[in-house]
Amino acid sequence: MARFSELRLGPLETVPVSVVAQPGVTLMSLVADALGGRSQGVHPTWRRALRSAVPEGAEAVLRPLFAREYSMVPDCLTPTAPLWETDLSVQLERLAEVPSEVLLRELEADFEGRVPRQWQGVVDRPKAFIHAYAAILGAVWEAFGPMWARAGSLLARETERVGVAVVSDALPLVLTGLGPKIRFSGQTLSVPDPHPETFERGARRVVLVPIVSGRGASVFSFDRSDAVWFGYPVPGLDTLWTAQEADPARDPLTLVVGSLRAGILRELVRPCTMGSLASALNCTPATVTYHCAQLETAGLLTRERRGQHVMARRTASGGALVNLLSG
Structure with a gap:
């Protein structure tokens, strides 16, 4: 049975909304589907291409991040921080240089001092893991980069669509059509999550991130201090796959x-x-x-x-x- 985390937005007329074409969110969606066993609806042709592009043993390297018992990517390993940085090459360079002690400190804090067994190999050799992880993400993006470039017109159109909806008080229409996995009712947004929680938006900005991966894309972060964001399939995505077949x-x-x-x-x-x-x-x-x-x-x-x-x-x-x- 599907489980959902909830984000309570409050009165929509008071919600500050932005749209960011953040490629790192698309990258994490692609990695989750092609290598992590978490379906995002990526087209089979591209799933095969991405699997072929990565180094041998990539799934084993990524297994701790997508383990069924607890799926979690430490903040220092996400190519989405800062969210407003949309040059992915900068994000990936920064990620490859993450100090071992930063990763270990985050794991200790995220798991409250009891790091799960699947992360033990990372704890034992953090620098080797960081280098392997960065290489995998770089290989995936090198293979997918041309598709992201081709999606530029779709992303621009979606940014304009959401902007018009916000100024014309039509935000509920946007929120109810964010893809098959995301639900919106009243003032609450629900997204699939194997470890569901309930979050209050408070005074934080809401950032919509259109994703160029698959029809079932759903990636989110509701626990940042500056903003809550969620990714959803960019409208018109099927036209990209059709053209590639x-x-x-x-x-x-x-x-x-x-x-x-x-x-x-x-x-x-x-x-x-x-x-x-x-x-x-x-x-x-x-x-x-x-x-x-x-x-x-x-x-x-x-x-x-x-x-x-x-x-x-x-x-x-x-x-x-x-x-x-x-x-």
Whole structure:
């Protein structure tokens, strides 16, 4: 059952609102989806591209941040502070130079002196973690940067739309249409959160951050002293994905193995469970299982049961076929 944190805004006519096209929020949404197992609705084509762009072992490095027991990114590791700094290269340079003692101090404070087990490797080698983490974020943004640039007109249009809504007392219309995961009722905004809390806005500014990642994007911070902010899918996002999709009739891999099997092979840039494949390709687990069986018979992938899950991975032949027909 989904759980939600709540932000109590107070009377909307008194709420100061800004819009910031903050690329760091988009970056964290992309990382959460492609590498952290937290779905943001990123298009499968881009999810595969981002997974291919990062260093080997990136998911293991990021595991503490997205652990199911407690999902948390320390403030010093977020490329969103200060929120008003929209040059991501500056943010990433600053992040790579975070002193070890700053990270350790934040972990100690965030977990009230009882740092969870999944963070122990970070505590033991904080500087190595910071360098690996910064390299992963840099690789993701290097791959996605052209898409962010293409989204410039969408972001400009959204900034104008919200500005008009604020001056014309139509802010409730904006807040009720912020994507499938964000709810607004009365004076309260609710966002999905595995560890829900209730926050009062007080006198803080509200900052809306349009995200260029996926239709299910939801990233937020309600505990800053200067502002509360939340990210949501920029309207018109689907037009970016549509423009990027290849024509299936001209895709050599699709012509050889079919569209769904081509999608499976491309998704398996890293081993996946049947469930994650089905989710990524928007089909049922039974359908994925059938097509994986055919690909396994052809020697293009292997399957192995691990506990309650069946893991699929490309064989050398499967990888060679994808590379040959995707040039």
